[in-house]
Amino acid sequence: MQMRNARTAPYLFLAPFVISFLIFGAYPIVRSMILSLYITSGPEAQHFVGLDNYLYLLRDPDFWTAFSNTATFAAGSVALQLPLSLGLAILLNRPDVRGRDVFRFIFFSPNLMGLVFSALLFMLILAPRFGLLNASLHALFGLPLTTRWLSTPELVMPALIMVALWLYTGFNMVYFLAALQSVDGELYEAATIDGAGRWSQFWHVTLPGIKPVLIFVVVLSTIGSFQLFELAFLLLGNSSGPDQAGLTIVMYLYQNGFLGGDLGYAAAIGWTLAGMVLILSLIQLRITGTGKEDR
Amino acid sequence: MADIAFRGVNKIYPNGFQAVHNLDLAIKDGEFLVMVGPSGCGKSTTLRMLAGLEAISSGDLLIDGKRVNDLHPRTRNIAMVFQSYALYPHKTVQGNIEFPLRMAKVPAAEVKARALKVARMLELEPLLQRKPGLLSGGQRQRVAMARALVRDPVAFLMDEPLSNLDAKLRVQMRAEIAALQRRTGTTTVYVTHDQVEAMTMGDRVAVFKDGHLQQADTPQQLFERPLNTFVGSFIGSPSMNLITSRIEPGGDGLTLTLAGERIALGRGLEARFEDPGGAAGLVAQVGLRPEDVVDPHLAGEGQRLHGRVVLTELLGREQMVYLDLHDSTRVVARLHADHRLHAGEEVAIGIDPARLYLFRADGNALSYR
Amino acid sequence: MRRAIVYSLLVVFSIGCLVPIVWLVVSAFKANADFQAYAFVPPVDRLTMANFPSLFKQMPFLRFMVNSFFVAGATVIVQLFFSSLGGFALAKYEFAGKKAIMGVMLATMMIPGPVLLAPMYELIYHLRLIDSHLGLIVPGMVNVFGMFLFRQSMLSVPDEMLQAARMDGCNEFQIFWHVVMPVSRPIVGAFCLIAFMGTWNSFLWPQIILQSSDRFTLPIGLNQMVGVYEADYGAMMAGTLLAVLPVVMLFFLLQKEFIAGLTKGAVKG
Numbered sequence: 001m002q003m004r005n006a007r008t009a010p011y012l013f014l015a016p017f018v019i020s021f022l023i024f025g026a027y028p029i030v031r032s033m034i035l036s037l038y039i040t041s042g043p044e045a046q047h048f049v050g051l052d053n054y055l056y057l058l059r060d061p062d063f064w065t066a067f068s069n070t071a072t073f074a075a076g077s078v079a080l081q082l083p084l085s086l087g088l089a090i091l092l093n094r095p096d097v098r099g100r101d102v103f104r105f106i107f108f109s110p111n112l113m114g115l116v117f118s119a120l121l122f123m124l125i126l127a128p129r130f131g132l133l134n135a136s137l138h139a140l141f142g143l144p145l146t147t148r149w150l151s152t153p154e155l156v157m158p159a160l161i162m163v164a165l166w167l168y169t170g171f172n173m174v175y176f177l178a179a180l181q182s183v184d185g186e187l188y189e190a191a192t193i194d195g196a197g198r199w200s201q202f203w204h205v206t207l208p209g210i211k212p213v214l215i216f217v218v219v220l221s222t223i224g225s226f227q228l229f230e231l232a233f234l235l236l237g238n239s240s241g242p243d244q245a246g247l248t249i250v251m252y253l254y255q256n257g258f259l260g261g262d263l264g265y266a267a268a269i270g271w272t273l274a275g276m277v278l279i280l281s282l283i284q285l286r287i288t289g290t291g292k293e294d295r
Numbered sequence: 296m297a298d299i300a301f302r303g304v305n306k307i308y309p310n311g312f313q314a315v316h317n318l319d320l321a322i323k324d325g326e327f328l329v330m331v332g333p334s335g336c337g338k339s340t341t342l343r344m345l346a347g348l349e350a351i352s353s354g355d356l357l358i359d360g361k362r363v364n365d366l367h368p369r370t371r372n373i374a375m376v377f378q379s380y381a382l383y384p385h386k387t388v389q390g391n392i393e394f395p396l397r398m399a400k401v402p403a404a405e406v407k408a409r410a411l412k413v414a415r416m417l418e419l420e421p422l423l424q425r426k427p428g429l430l431s432g433g434q435r436q437r438v439a440m441a442r443a444l445v446r447d448p449v450a451f452l453m454d455e456p457l458s459n460l461d462a463k464l465r466v467q468m469r470a471e472i473a474a475l476q477r478r479t480g481t482t483t484v485y486v487t488h489d490q491v492e493a494m495t496m497g498d499r500v501a502v503f504k505d506g507h508l509q510q511a512d513t514p515q516q517l518f519e520r521p522l523n524t525f526v527g528s529f530i531g532s533p534s535m536n537l538i539t540s541r542i543e544p545g546g547d548g549l550t551l552t553l554a555g556e557r558i559a560l561g562r563g564l565e566a567r568f569e570d571p572g573g574a575a576g577l578v579a580q581v582g583l584r585p586e587d588v589v590d591p592h593l594a595g596e597g598q599r600l601h602g603r604v605v606l607t608e609l610l611g612r613e614q615m616v617y618l619d620l621h622d623s624t625r626v627v628a629r630l631h632a633d634h635r636l637h638a639g640e641e642v643a644i645g646i647d648p649a650r651l652y653l654f655r656a657d658g659n660a661l662s663y664r
Numbered sequence: 665m666r667r668a669i670v671y672s673l674l675v676v677f678s679i680g681c682l683v684p685i686v687w688l689v690v691s692a693f694k695a696n697a698d699f700q701a702y703a704f705v706p707p708v709d710r711l712t713m714a715n716f717p718s719l720f721k722q723m724p725f726l727r728f729m730v731n732s733f734f735v736a737g738a739t740v741i742v743q744l745f746f747s748s749l750g751g752f753a754l755a756k757y758e759f760a761g762k763k764a765i766m767g768v769m770l771a772t773m774m775i776p777g778p779v780l781l782a783p784m785y786e787l788i789y790h791l792r793l794i795d796s797h798l799g800l801i802v803p804g805m806v807n808v809f810g811m812f813l814f815r816q817s818m819l820s821v822p823d824e825m826l827q828a829a830r831m832d833g834c835n836e837f838q839i840f841w842h843v844v845m846p847v848s849r850p851i852v853g854a855f856c857l858i859a860f861m862g863t864w865n866s867f868l869w870p871q872i873i874l875q876s877s878d879r880f881t882l883p884i885g886l887n888q889m890v891g892v893y894e895a896d897y898g899a900m901m902a903g904t905l906l907a908v909l910p911v912v913m914l915f916f917l918l919q920k921e922f923i924a925g926l927t928k929g930a931v932k933g
Contacts, residue, residue: 009836
């Protein structure tokens with residue numbers, strides 16, 4: 001009896017999770033693939049079109065606008081956030097820094113605001129005339145108060161990248177700091193005795209030590225950036241912004257699927273996004289050489 | 296209180312490894328049995344089968360004559376103390392001790408009373424409200440014992456309970472556990488790899504090797520009448536010297552040829568072995584305990600061996616002398632330190648034939664009387 | 665000298681992080697008329713509480729708050745139970761199919777969420793849960809990341825402790841409930857905070873599902889209000905401030921656990 005108990009227990013324990021996973025995780029994934037082969041009008045009317053959704057999508061200039069906006073945002077965010085958060089983490093990890101926990105909390109605090117509420121806040125911060133950003137730039141550098149960040153097409157993405165920078169730099173820094181702290185201190189002592197300077201210590205001890213976390217953060221940031229929606233949608237007043245400068249892939253999905261009612265097309269957009277993200281992640285992993293060496 | 300019996304018990308893991316071979320072992324009610332052996336010998340597996348934490352592959356496990364192979368640990372009413380103590384870190388000492396009673400749905404008032412009684416017995420009363428993290432190793436050990444005792448189990452299992460303590464505390468706890476067991480009279484099965492622990496604590500000691508039970512006997516019997524060379528050399532420290540030799544008839548009784556020197560055994564062996572004469576002509580392994588080496592001046596004629604000292608270790612009043620006989624067989628002797636020996640010296644050692652152990656070439660001892 | 669540079673860099677970035685938050689707090693107490701006049705901080709005597717009554721008058725803010733608490737609370741509790749139990753099974757038992765289950769779960773973690781929007785809408789539509797709170801809670805029951813977080817953490821609960829519990833008379837569920845969960849308290853705290861923040865800030869799915877304003881959660885409700893009362897900046901900031909407070913308080917309650925939980929998967933995985 002005892003052995004039977006211990007044998008059936010794990011299945012019983014997993015059952016709630018696995019059953020709800022099958023219904024709300026696995027089934028939708030499979031259903032999504034099928035759905036992407038249909039044109040639909042709401043959940044009821046469906047018409048099989050094969051791969052037409054994908055072919056149409058590749059020819060739709062709006063999709064390519066969304067893609068280029070999203071890619072710009074992702075590239076800009078990752079390129080600014082990561083060096084900055086790693087730099088801050090390295091500064092905080094210096095043994096002579098006091099108040100490490102306080103700084104860590106301060107850097108992390110924007111993240112507590114959350115994406116949606118940050119967007120609501122930045123709607124005002126970025127406003128012309130009385131917005132905090134323009135007022136600060138005016139006070140510090142004498143720039144005009146009238147810069148319209150969210151209604152000038154060229155400034156929309158820089159503005160979004162800046163908000164994301166404010167939101168996520170501290171979040172990533174927490175990961176980097178934890179990784180830095182887990183690097184064995186004796187390695188630095190050994191490197192010092194072996195005659196390595198600061199730069200070579202960073203290159204030969206720090207970087208290899210935090211490499212798994214570095215890759216983890218890079219890949220996750222890229223995947224997350226490619227799913228940009230809330231920030232743009234809210235900041236641009238539930239629209240895609242001037243000249244569609246704030247149209248993102250997920251916003252394109254939302255507009256077609258839920259404002260336009262074509263769930264099949266939405267599924268096709270979703271899988272196209274998934275494919276892009278997968279390819280990008282694989283490229284990143286290949287470049288960094290993960291998986292080739294054993295850790 | 297219970298009799299425990301293993302009848303032809305085997306343990307084979309799914310990967311094909313057989314951890315216990317055809318074990319027959321009976322443990323009497325109230326007995327303190329110690330299972331000892333090197334790591335991987337099957338002693339812990341045996342204990343865990345008894346606890347119900349491992350399934351028995353074949354054979355029967357009986358508690359008070361009832362087959363319990365398929366019973367859940369909690370219905371066997373057996374308590375166990377683990378090597379890591381496995382105290383629940385989020386519960387106080389009191390919470391830990393009371394936990395098995397609460398799981399058994401014992402009424403709350405009785406739970407309190409029984410926990411308090413056991414806590415008093417183990418002098419844990421002042422610590423009842425502390426969390427295990429704040430206790431010393433010895434205190435944690437006692438909490439683990441209290442948690443086991445509080446249930447009034449039919450048997451008490453301990454898996455290397457002292458191995459996480461420092462040497463001094465270990466000696467103290469050794470005595471405490473033994474005293475506690477005598478007081479409660481609960482059948483106890485104790486697993487250790489330390490033969491000193493085994494010899495000092497157990498009513499009986501079961502020696503395991505490679506999944507086979509070698510011998511289960513009182514400490515004295517194990518020491519004086521080891522059934523094979525493994526038991527002979529495992530029990531006692533430093534280990535018994537084993538020297539291959541031929542036994543021949545000669546003169547008054549038998550003679551041995553050890554490292555080219557002849558040793559007259561005389562009649563000394565007859566008190567211990569059934570038929571020493573029958574061993575004539577055998578190639579044997581002769582066991583000589585280091586502490587049985589005697590002053591050569593006291594030894595009889597033809598009862599000396601000669602060799603060269605390789606190394607000595609001074610241990611207060613005694614010295615451990617490592618020497619090579621003429622055929623470079625290494626022998627360890629434990630001698631009085633009055634006359635210190637030094638490396639390179641040629642010395643003689645005396646042998647008392649009555650204290651030699653004789654094993655056949657296959658490692659089994661000659662039949663004891 | 666070098667230390668001075670390090671500190672000034674840290675302080676500059678700290679200011680960058682904090683100023684918008686301070687500005688939010690100040691703006692919540694700023695009269696609408698003063699937004700133009702005082703871009704930074706108005707004189708203290710001009711600060712006002714008026715934005716809060718105005719907020720409650722303009723929209724069912726309390727309703728949004730209650731809805732958000734209900735949805736987030738229910739989601740976290742269901743997720744916690746399912747994920748911890750599943751994580752325990754995967755951490756501490758060997759059974760046929762374990763590797764397959766873990767492999768499938770890990771694979772689905774790679775698929776971005778938007779892929780599921782269309783089929784999930786269809787599913788929820790057929791379950792007749794459109795425009796209901798259940799339609800928010802039910803798809804959120806599955807938290808694969810959370811389950812792996814629990815598995816990772818429970819791997820380090822010593823086997824001997826589970827065996828001791830088994831000897832002490834626990835059945836397998838009691839082992840989980842009386843021993844493993846209390847020992848895993850830090851990870852439970854971290855999980856609750858992460859899951860709560862996720863649901864509290866969830867926008868896209870509620871935006872798709874919810875239609876009636878009395879079912880709106882805070883993000884949806886506040887965003888709608890921006891469209892309707894564009895000029896009432898003070899009330900908007902007051903609402904944002906109130907919306908953020910629960911997360912901040914929960915964070916202060918659980919921050920130690922949170923940092924540990926956040927980095928656990930990354931550093932060890």
